Amino acid sequence: MGGRVGKKRTDKRGVGQHHLVYSYSICYHQTAMTVGYIYDPIYLKHDTGQHVEVAARLEAIIAYLEKTGLTSQLTLIEPRPATVDEIALVHTRGYIKEIEDTAREGGGWLDPDTVMSAGSYEAALYAAGGLIRAVEAVMGGEVSSAFALVRPPGHHATSGYAKGFCLFNNIAIATSYALDKYKLERILIIDFDVHHGNGTQETFYDNPRVMYISTHQYPFYPGSGDIEESGGGAAKGTNINIPLPAGCGDAEYLKVFEQIIVPAAQRFKPRLILVSAGYDNHWADPLAMMEVSVTGFGQMAEIIKGLADELCGGRLALTLEGGYNLDALAASVKATLDVLLGNNASDPLGQSSRSFGAADIDRLIETIKEIHKLP
Numbered sequence: 001m002g003g004r005v006g007k008k009r010t011d012k013r014g015v016g017q018h019h020l021v022y023s024y025s026i027c028y029h030q031t032a033m034t035v036g037y038i039y040d041p042i043y044l045k046h047d048t049g050q051h052v053e054v055a056a057r058l059e060a061i062i063a064y065l066e067k068t069g070l071t072s073q074l075t076l077i078e079p080r081p082a083t084v085d086e087i088a089l090v091h092t093r094g095y096i097k098e099i100e101d102t103a104r105e106g107g108g109w110l111d112p113d114t115v116m117s118a119g120s121y122e123a124a125l126y127a128a129g130g131l132i133r134a135v136e137a138v139m140g141g142e143v144s145s146a147f148a149l150v151r152p153p154g155h156h157a158t159s160g161y162a163k164g165f166c167l168f169n170n171i172a173i174a175t176s177y178a179l180d181k182y183k184l185e186r187i188l189i190i191d192f193d194v195h196h197g198n199g200t201q202e203t204f205y206d207n208p209r210v211m212y213i214s215t216h217q218y219p220f221y222p223g224s225g226d227i228e229e230s231g232g233g234a235a236k237g238t239n240i241n242i243p244l245p246a247g248c249g250d251a252e253y254l255k256v257f258e259q260i261i262v263p264a265a266q267r268f269k270p271r272l273i274l275v276s277a278g279y280d281n282h283w284a285d286p287l288a289m290m291e292v293s294v295t296g297f298g299q300m301a302e303i304i305k306g307l308a309d310e311l312c313g314g315r316l317a318l319t320l321e322g323g324y325n326l327d328a329l330a331a332s333v334k335a336t337l338d339v340l341l342g343n344n345a346s347d348p349l350g351q352s353s354r355s356f357g358a359a360d361i362d363r364l365i366e367t368i369k370e371i372h373k374l375p
């Protein structure tokens with residue numbers, strides 16, 4: 001495991017010995033470049049039984065990060081449970097109680113896709129709290145960026161409903177928390193999960209302080225995410241949907257990032273960037289029909305990190321959403337962390353052997369640029 005926040009050697013102030021002063025400056029520099037990850041076995045207690053969103057997903061990620069030696073380069077940040085008041089920044093008190101009661105009764109199905117066990121309420125509190133800790137660590141300068149490796153995922157959950165494997169909307173809660181606590185003027189959320197984050201869009205649809213940008217397969221679950229859904233009232237233009245046809249791969253995603261996401265982010269000038277990092281658009285994923293490779297996820301991470309460095313002092317926190325092929329998921333999370341660390345990323349799975357041919361998304365990109373008046 002890597003070092004832990006709070007135990008850094010920051011006490012080596014100069015005492016007249018040059019080598020100590022020197023080592024302090026090196027240490028300080030390394031501290032400034034630290035990348036954190038949030039993980040705790042509590043996330044395994046959300047037991048979904050026969051399901052694609054299973055505890056084995058996180059176990060596969062952690063095992064791979066250990067095996068490849070990456071955890072020794074990272075700082076482990078221990079999560080805390082979100083408080084009910086923090087969850088209530090996004091969800092109704094009645095809904096929170098329903099989740100708590102369902103766990104106390106041993107669990108059950110909340111919608112056709114979403115199931116709970118006795119341990120799910122606590123895991124969900126820690127999932128939201130895990131991303132909150134990531135935000136606190138980034139905002140407090142403990143780490144330069146952080147990745148919350150948590151479950152259950154969150155971006156489909158709305159104020160009063162569980163949906164699509166999600167109980168509490170972790171990224172919406174952490175964003176609301178950051179707006180409140182740090183009085184940030186603007187936060188950018190980038191959601192590259194293959195599904196549209198309907199719950200996140202809904203939470204901030206009328207809020208001009210939050211820009212939500214989503215790439216997603218469309219038409220597809222959950223049905224929302226049309227280009228015309230662009231924000232309400234004073235928030236018009238702060239909701240950017242990029243609905244992509246099935247079969248898009250690295251080239252199409254990079255085009256969309258470079259031509260839409262980068263200029264939109266540069267115009268919005270966020271003070272913090274949060275990311276719904278879903279890896280179910282990998283070509284090997286069983287749920288969707290996209291063709292992204294591990295290399296492609298690394299390239300997306302490069303662009304996002306570049307935006308954070310350029311626009312908001314590098315302040316970047318990611319949270320895990322989907323990704324259901326365990327090998328692809330683990331390698332893609334590692335590639336993302338490698339980029340944050342400045343390592344060369346590798347791709348053990350390679351490119352898809354299926355050939356859909358390049359999807360023609362040029363007209364779609366032009367239309368989105370027109371709607372959002374992007375250069």
Ligand SMILES: [Zn+2]
Nearest residue numbers: 193194195322
């Ligand atoms: Zn997804």
